[in-house]
Amino acid sequence: MTTVLIIVGVVVLAAIAGWLLLRGRATGGAGLKRRFGPEYDRVLARHQGDAKLAEQELEERVKRHGSIGGQPLSAEARERYTARWTRVQERFVDAPEDAVAEAGDLLDELSRERGFPEAGSAEERAEALSVHHATRVDAYRRVHAARDGSGGTEELRQTLVEAHGLFDALLGKRTAEPAERGRTTDMRKQHHAKGSVTS
Structure with a gap:
């Protein structure tokens, strides 16, 4: 009798495990879509629609x-990176590329x-970041693609604005400070004041 109960228990557990596995596969795509968002669509397109x-x-x-848990940054490191980003934004006025x-x-x-691995290429690091x-x-x-110098000033400005969002996320900020957001608007104003044009 005990042997029969053990066998029945094993069969029931196997059936439950099988059901959970099938359920996980059925919702796996939806979970990946939620997690990766536009990156899911990008990878799907690269595989010619093969989900x-x-x-x-x-x-x-x-x-x-x-x-990757995200190695914590010291207050000094955060200040150093923030100061360097400010210099990048200031440099944009005279040398966008x-x-x-x-x-x-x-x-x-x-x-x-922050703990992301060394990469042989920008795309390898992008995959880890994704x-x-x-x-x-x-x-x-986009930042790495812009190195070829083919983008116009406005395109480069937009690229830098978007990169600032990733910078803040890596730094651990939820949103950019109002003063930081204002600097991206100032970049555009300063360019127009200098007579720069978008190619």
Whole structure:
């Protein structure tokens, strides 16, 4: 009698585990869509609409980078990074391309200090960042893509504004300070005052 009860218990547990596994697979895509947002659509497009391949790639990213906890920054480090970002914004007025390139370097350095792994390419780092900053990772790609100097001033300004959002997220800020947000508007005003035009 005891043996029968044990067998029945094992069968019931196996059935429950199977049901949970199937349920997890059924909702896995929806969970990945919620987690990755626009990054999900980007990966899906790269796999020519094959949701299974796209979700396998995203699940692999979570396995590789999901445990990154974000190394804490000291108050001194936060002040140092904030001061450097301010200099990037100020430099934009006279040298937009150089400022955006410097912003890319700064994001690389800050992400490494926060615990993201060394990467062989900007895209490898973008994949790691996408696990934790999916809604902002495109700004990282745009900053690095802008290094070729093909964008106009207004496009570069917008790229820097978006990169600022990722910078704040990596720094641990929820939103930019009003004074910081005002600086991006000032960049545009100063450019117009100097007679700069968007190419």
